[in-house]
Amino acid sequence: MDNGISLYPGLDNTPAENLALLEEAAHDGIRRIFTSLHIPETDVSALKQEIGTLLQAVRRHGMEVISDVSPATCQLLDLPDFNPTSFRMLGITTLRLDYGFSAEEIARLTHRFPEMRFQLNASTITRRILKDLQDAGTDFSRIDALHNFYPRRGTGLSEQSLVHANILLHRYGIRVGAFVASQGRRRSPLKDGLPTLEEHRDEAAELSARHLVALGCDSVFLADSLPTAEEIQGIGQLQGDQVTLHARYMTKDPVQRELLAHTFTARLDEARDAIRAQESRRLLREMHARVLPDNATTHPIGAVTIDNEGYGRYMGELQIIRVPQPSDPRTNVAAMIDESECNLLQYITPGRKFSFRFAPETDII
Secondary structure: OOOEEEOOOOOOOOHHHHHHHHHHHHHOOOOEEEEEOOOOOOOHHHHHHHHHHHHHHHHHOOOEEEEEEOHHHHHHOOOOOOOHHHHHHHOOOEEEEOOOOOHHHHHHHHHHOOOOEEEEEHHHOOHHHHHHHHHOOOOHHHEEEEOOOOOOOOOOEOHHHHHHHHHHHHHOOOOEEEEEOOOOEOOOOOOOOOOOEHHHOOOOHHHHHHHHHHOOOOEEEEOOOEOOHHHHHHHHOOOOOEEEEEEEEOOOOHHHHHHHOOOEEEOOOOOOOEEEEOOHHHHHHHHOOOOOOOOOOOEOOOEEEEEOHHHHHHOOOEEEEOOOEOOOOOEEEEEEEOHHHHHHHHHOOOOOEEEEEEOHHHOOO
């Protein structure tokens, strides 16, 4: 995934902090930078002094720079008029066209400036806007979309509205991103977090990010001024197009642990009581291994079970339990999904990929 962080020169961080943040993000695999050049609280003189050095460092790392643009942006950067080439020469590679641009103007931009990318506001997108862009001849290969973030508590989007917008954009082949709030230094002036979804405002950034992926987002941005090192690493390691679940081992058996390391697909013939992995029995056969009886305890919600040799040809069957079940000597409880993660199970729909992430300190055996 092409995930990102946000930089706000002239606002909360010192120039040294912004450069250090940029270097850390590049080291952790982050390839996109979001910035806004028309925040009212920005110290404009500080921004002008810092922006050149910052964009030079971004170019050195080959990163994409996304900037909101407005009529005030050109004046701020001492540009005579709105010309995407001028932004490109500064090192800004993607322009987020939030308002003030007609469908015809956007279509013209995508053809006249092939060296640039352009971004739609995913949070305000409608079917009519997309149809108008299509009718105007927009080159959608030059377009992606990014949701807003919401500084004021209580104003963030609902999950339903985000999913609706994502579905609309994906129908036109447009990739879409969204923001998560950091629990590190939060951006001025409200310092209440900058999430896209209101429910993420006080939630761990990495869990919020995996939720956004489960909801169909193609990229995730840390929105606040100075995220923690752990948050940056988590966004850098984020895997797309699948639901990733934090879990803890309930077995020491190397065969079961090796099986749990794979990425699985939820079977199309959806079971009532569990999420069934499509590939697990085949993978076990390819491992030329057997699953012996081990930890055959009760199956609560969030248990990850693997059938042992007592189940005959079902040996290797991997399931995530959705409805509590009694113990069965033929089935091992190999892992447990963290309780805070069980909400993500609803997004593992038929045909959806899923995987597990185990931290060493969560190994309780």
